[in-house]
Amino acid sequence: MTAPLVQAKGVRKSFGRNEVLKSIDFSVNAGQVVCLIGPSGSGKSTMLRCINHLESIDGGELTVDGDHVGYQLRGNVLHEISEAEACRRRTEIGMVFQQFNLFPHMTVMENLIEAPIRVKKERREVAKERAAALLTRVGLEGKTNAYPRQLSGGQQQRVAIARALAMQPKLMLFDEPTSALDPELVGEVIQVMNDLATSGMTMIVVTHEMEFARAAADSVIFMADGRIIEQGSPNEILNNPHNERTRSFLARVL
Amino acid sequence: MTSPDGDGLRVRPRRHPLRWIGAAVVFLITAAVVFSMVTNSRFEWDVVGQYLFSRPILLGVLTTIELTVISMVIGTLLGTLLAIWRLSPNPVLSGATGIYVWVFRATPLLVQLLLWYNLGALYPQILGISANDLITPWTAAILGLALHQAAYTAEIVRAGLLSVDTGQREAATALGMPPTLTLRRIILPQAMRAIIPPMGNEVISMLKTTSLVSVIALPELLNTAQTIYARTYQTIPLLLVATFWYLVLTALLTVLQSVLERRFGRGATRRTASPLVEFLATHTGSFAAAQGGRGKKRTEQHS
Numbered sequence: 001m002t003a004p005l006v007q008a009k010g011v012r013k014s015f016g017r018n019e020v021l022k023s024i025d026f027s028v029n030a031g032q033v034v035c036l037i038g039p040s041g042s043g044k045s046t047m048l049r050c051i052n053h054l055e056s057i058d059g060g061e062l063t064v065d066g067d068h069v070g071y072q073l074r075g076n077v078l079h080e081i082s083e084a085e086a087c088r089r090r091t092e093i094g095m096v097f098q099q100f101n102l103f104p105h106m107t108v109m110e111n112l113i114e115a116p117i118r119v120k121k122e123r124r125e126v127a128k129e130r131a132a133a134l135l136t137r138v139g140l141e142g143k144t145n146a147y148p149r150q151l152s153g154g155q156q157q158r159v160a161i162a163r164a165l166a167m168q169p170k171l172m173l174f175d176e177p178t179s180a181l182d183p184e185l186v187g188e189v190i191q192v193m194n195d196l197a198t199s200g201m202t203m204i205v206v207t208h209e210m211e212f213a214r215a216a217a218d219s220v221i222f223m224a225d226g227r228i229i230e231q232g233s234p235n236e237i238l239n240n241p242h243n244e245r246t247r248s249f250l251a252r253v254l
Numbered sequence: 255m256t257s258p259d260g261d262g263l264r265v266r267p268r269r270h271p272l273r274w275i276g277a278a279v280v281f282l283i284t285a286a287v288v289f290s291m292v293t294n295s296r297f298e299w300d301v302v303g304q305y306l307f308s309r310p311i312l313l314g315v316l317t318t319i320e321l322t323v324i325s326m327v328i329g330t331l332l333g334t335l336l337a338i339w340r341l342s343p344n345p346v347l348s349g350a351t352g353i354y355v356w357v358f359r360a361t362p363l364l365v366q367l368l369l370w371y372n373l374g375a376l377y378p379q380i381l382g383i384s385a386n387d388l389i390t391p392w393t394a395a396i397l398g399l400a401l402h403q404a405a406y407t408a409e410i411v412r413a414g415l416l417s418v419d420t421g422q423r424e425a426a427t428a429l430g431m432p433p434t435l436t437l438r439r440i441i442l443p444q445a446m447r448a449i450i451p452p453m454g455n456e457v458i459s460m461l462k463t464t465s466l467v468s469v470i471a472l473p474e475l476l477n478t479a480q481t482i483y484a485r486t487y488q489t490i491p492l493l494l495v496a497t498f499w500y501l502v503l504t505a506l507l508t509v510l511q512s513v514l515e516r517r518f519g520r521g522a523t524r525r526t527a528s529p530l531v532e533f534l535a536t537h538t539g540s541f542a543a544a545q546g547g548r549g550k551k552r553t554e555q556h557s
Contacts, residue, residue: 091430
């Protein structure tokens with residue numbers, strides 16, 4: 001049995017006195033799609049942001065492909081590493097944000113090739129070729145030279161997914177990717193994510209889209225108050241939750 | 255009354271009779287001022303014409319431009335560094351730059367210039383070089399203007415950096431871009447949109463502030479004019495000569511500023527035309543083609 005791609009053991013995180021993650025354990029195997037669900041303030045977004053070290057952790061252990069992202073294990077202590085070194089490890093983890101966060105001063109194509117060229121030192125033609133293929137994949141081949149503000153929210157989020165994929169990550173993190181979208185635009189983004197899941201990408205998705213969780217997830221984790229309350233297959237969690245808190249949460253969102 | 259199919263109705267834009275009255279008043283006042291300027295012989299326009307393109311004045315203009323450019327370049331680079339340090343998580347850096355900004359903004363530039371000029375009185379030897387050789391009117395002027403400007407630039411750049419959404423930094427970080435690259439490629443270009451307009455004002459203000467260095471006998475535009483009228487007593491015409499050149503240079507800088515603003519406004523939804531240009535465009539039609547070109551292309555892509 002191979003080691004899981006993402007492994008969290010006893011991860012703790014506080015903002016000041018407020019402990020938002022209280023000893024989190026979970027693992028994600030390569031190729032799996034895991035959905036993190038739970039009420040707002042439950043710590044799911046923070047958990048996601050710890051995985052690529054956008055947030056530092058205060059205790060426990062978090063590895064991606066065996067690497068402590070943002071830390072180096074020396075003896076018994078995890079030492080926070082330099083930002084530059086953390087950046088190198090982040091290139092293998094793609095992230096999609098609720099607010100898209102496309103670079104507004106760059107065209108769609110420039111958004112996609114910026115990091116491959118500047119960070120991975122790829123040749124411009126190579127990066128552009130892959131970017132064009134990715135834009136076709138998310139159905140936006142005609143928008144190469146558009147600026148983000150000229151696109152709808154759904155189109156922007158699809159560009160953001162393509163931008164993350166342009167770094168050829170082995171793991172994709174999605175932080176409520178459809179929460180900022182008008183209802184009629186959610187479908188196009190979900191469809192791209194479904195395709196990505198089918199293609200075998202490892203994905204961790206913080207979401208309120210239970211239909212996506214049901215259709216695409218291998219595993220669903222329900223979090224509340226900084227703890228994992230329950231995890232299992234979508235069928236177990238979404239249809240037959242054991243825990244009272246899971247039940248009451250699902251009753252409100254489904 | 256509405257027509258049944260809505261076809262037969264004409265739309266008449268609101269009329270603005272007060273604007274035409276206002277225009278007439280403005281025109282009359284302008285005409286009166288111009289008339290007095292032409293007829294009042296004490297303006298001595300012939301003397302103005304005689305000195306306008308004279309060699310000493312042109313050299314003074316050149317010196318003013320040099321002072322403006324050099325102190326703005328140094329002031330902008332140093333100010334940008336200060337702004338970045340000011341926002342640094344390192345408390346020593348941010349504290350020290352805070353003190354710098356306070357000191358250089360809290361004292362009048364005139365006092366700073368005089369202090370720099372008299373630095374030799376404090377330190378006769380600077381790094382083994384005689385202060386009298388090192389501190390010329392020129393170096394004192396550049397030091398004073400640039401260091402003072404850096405403090406103001408720092409505040410403008412800092413505000414610009416803070417105006418960029420934090421999500422931009424996060425997105426760049428998540429893509430593996432190191433902090434310096436993120437700053438250079440993602441944050442600063444976006445901050446530029448907030449930085450350029452006030453910095454344009456700073457350049458224009460610097461152009462005029464250089465006249466302060468006339469107190470340390472540096473022959474820039476104003477000092478040159480003063481030197482001439484001290485000899486010839488033609489005070490007013492020579493001050494008009496200086497005024498003319500300040501106006502011309504400021505006008506050029508204003509054009510440059512608007513070009514830069516457009517350059518860094520890429521990707522933003524906005525209308526560039528000023529109300530006056532739009533007014534002229536709709537009332538004459540001749541501006542429409544020239545102004546509409548760039549903006550129109552953008553809106554077409556929007557669909």
